[in-house]
Amino acid sequence: MLRCVVQEHPKIWDEILGQAEFAYNSMTNRSTGRIPFSIVYTKQPNHTVDIAVLPKCSSQRATDFAEQFATMLLEVRQQLTKSNAKYKEAADRHRKEWKFSPGDLVMVRLRRERFPQGAYSKLSQRKVGPFAVLKQINPNAYVVDLPSHYNTSTTFNVGDLMAYHPPDAAPTNLSSSESDSSVGGGE
Incomplete structure (x- = not known):
């Protein structure tokens, strides 16, 4: 923060320190979600605009300044x-809302963070499946019928789920949650 404030004059950092501290x-x-000043002192810090709340200000210049600042x-x-x-608006143009219903088949992206240290290989499949959606927890989280040999939670963020599209017109049948990930086309 100080580097941004002092810019080409690094030797004046000590003169700027008070302003930087106040700003932070x-x-x-x-x-x-709170202002550090209000956490420590239980009130908001006084800013220049606070002179606008002075009810009996006799200086016209101070009143004009406060009005200009408030504006x-x-x-x-x-x-x-x-x-x-x-x-x-720009970000929403590129977003796609995904909704899955119980029974829909999805491919699951298994991230490294889901596995213990050393248990994930960067050469392993990026997506596994298809697996059936068991239930929706909220618009962002779904429970998937993931086989137990994956040793990870069956709850996934919608960003880690992709709709499954079979490679041909043959019906896809999954026998149980213990099914192999290569059954039904896989990837």
Whole structure:
């Protein structure tokens, strides 16, 4: 953060440190969802805009400054809202919503994180299946009829599931959850 603030003048870092600390402590933290200052002191830090709430301000310059600052903040907030809407629209163009019903056949992507250290080979199949969907937990999570020899959870994120399309018109039959992953076409 200091590197960004001081830019071409690295020797003035000590003069900027107070401003950087204030900026960091007055911004919402991604993990806690709260401002660090408010966690420590149980109140929001005072900003320049806070002079706008002074009810008996006799200085016209201070009142004008507070009004200009409040207007600027409103414009910035509106611009950020517009910008975020554009980003969301662009991202949504490339998104595809997947919905599976119980009984649908899916291919499952098994990620390295699902296995103990050393149990996953980078040369193993990326997708296995087909397996039947047993139930939907929420729009993002499904329980799949995964054979027990995989030794991993049967709950998968929708991003790790792909609809199964058989290579030919022959019907695909799965006998049980203990079936081999190569039955029914596999990959």
